[in-house]
Amino acid sequence: MKKLLGEERRQAILAILKTEHKAITGTELAKRSNVSRQVIVNDMALLKAKNEPIIATSQGYLYLLDNKEHILFEREIASFHTNSEAEDEMNILVDAGVTVKNVSVEHPVYGDLTASIMVSSRYDVQQFIQKIQQTEANLLMNLTEGAHLHVISADSEEKLDAAEAMLREKGYLLNHNE
Structure with a gap:
């Protein structure tokens, strides 16, 4: 070659x-x-x-292709959960037809830290979690004791609404009243 x-x-x-x-x-x-x-x-x-x-x-x-005919809706959600619940959170999102684009946390020294995730299926989630475990890397949410943001996207607002409702039901969304 x-x-x-x-x-x-x-x-x-x-x-x-x-x-x-x-x-x-x-x-x-x-x-x-x-x-x-x-x-x-x-x-x-x-x-x-x-x-x-x-x-x-x-x-x-x-x-990242700029595909005009495939319109995506995006939303930022605030989550809070333990390390052991991270896989469940992402599976809930992808099962609702949502792509988890990234994760962000607010660091006291560096400010906003954002990392790309780009998972849209259970297989992607499994690969992501496996890589975290194999490399013994920490999830960004560990810097904020579980609080973090995700940008999620889908081809309809209904899928984003359904994903948020499922996360709320599980107790993974940060309550706006707290």
Whole structure:
């Protein structure tokens, strides 16, 4: 396999991300380009600096397509639960047809910290939780003793409403009256 160089490699990476319509790991992109994973990490930084809409998720890199005919509704929700309830919270959301785009917490020194999640199925949730466990990483909500925000999206307001209602019923939503 030919080693792709510089701009040619970055253009090939963009083409892959745009056509795959799913997250692709840095390791997979490195294999396809015949370079190291670190080279891909550097390429991603360069592509992001050129305002390419690429995000890093727990499943890999994702190109955010601007698909005008598929309108998505978004909402920010405030959640509160324990570590052991994180998987249940995300499963409730994806079961309602919602994508969990990110998680945010307010840090006393750094201010708002936001991390991309991009899970939209039980399989995605399982992969996310597995990666947290394998790497022994902490969930961002640990910085705020369980309080956090999610941006969620769906193809209808009804799905967002249903997801919120299910979270409220489980006691996972922060009460606006508290």
